[in-house]
Amino acid sequence: MSSESLVLCEDRDGIAVITLNRPAQRNSLRYESWTELSEALTSCDARAIVLTGADGFFSAGGDLKTGPAHGTGPLSPAGRVEHAQHVMEQLRAVAVPTIAAVEGAAVGLGWSLALACDLVVAARNAFFSAPFVARAVVPxxxxxxxxxxxxxxxxxxxxxxxxxxxxxxxxxxCGLVTDLAEPGAAVGTAMDIAAELAESDSGAVELTKRLINSAEAAQLASFLPLELAIATVAQQRSAAAAGRAQFG
Known part of the structure; x- marks a missing residue:
């Protein structure tokens, strides 16, 4: 793996622009990508956060080549899923507004990541998709x-x-995207919105986010463990099928 950072963080006049940085792989997400994203969220001191992908593509989702397995515990076949869940909880919980700026596409887990932000700006020619079943896994x-x-x-x-x-x-x-932008302008539009929100009272913003998050927290908290268990079973089935195909 390249030593270049998988996630970049840049301060633009008090607004953090966090960029998924695997352009040759359409910014697909490795286990380490989630670790670096968590570190960026922890370390950045900003009035708002814009999350985007390098080279005009938000994210192709989980990296199929590295797979979701990580660690040795009973849920290790879906270790990356569990890690991603925790980081997206962290993203939802940050005190400042978060805005996803989507160019190209947000696919699979990349779509989940975009929807974990408070607002979603998308270029008019972008698209979203969730091809999990076609890949023999679950959302x-x-x-x-x-x-x-x-x-x-x-x-x-x-x-x-x-x-x-x-x-x-x-x-x-459908309400899954809050603002549309011309192709190539998603980050600029997101920055304009971030600058507008950054002028608001920070305490009022944080408390409003807490109210919004509380409306979904209980249901989501009960759903995510089930999702992780099912993802683990799906990965075990996939590995078993691959083994049968290899040995006939």
Missing amino acids: DGGLAWRLTQQLGRQRASSLLLRGNRLSAERAHE
Whole structure:
């Protein structure tokens, strides 16, 4: 693996721009990516945070080459899923506004990450998708819960079971994207919104975020352990199928 940071953090006049930095892999997320994102969230002292991906693509989701397994415990087959859950909880809990700036696409776990932010800005030509079933795994990062809450069972089922792409404009109509931007301008639009929010009273912002988070916290907290257990079973099934194929 390259020694270059997987996550970059830049201060722009009091606004932190955090960039997923694996452009050659469409900013897919390794276990270490989540560790570096957690460190960036912990260390940055900003009035707002803009989260984006390098080279005009938000994220292709979990890195298929490295896989989700990590560690040796009973849930280790989905260790990256558990780590991602914790970091997204950290992202939701930060005291300042967080804005995802999506160019290109947010796919799978990358879509989960974008939706963990307070606001989502997307370029008009961007798209979202959740091709988990096609990859013989299950949705993670709370995506099944969030899409079902937002869209209802049938529309969420279509996206999650069929892996259909959802255009940025359609996502905006559904309430999954808060603001649209012209192609290439998602970060700029997110920065403008961040600057606007940074002028607000910081205490009022933090307390309002606490109220919003409390509305979903109990349901999400009960959902995530089930998601992790099911993801572990799915990975074990996938590994067993791969073994049978290898040895006939």
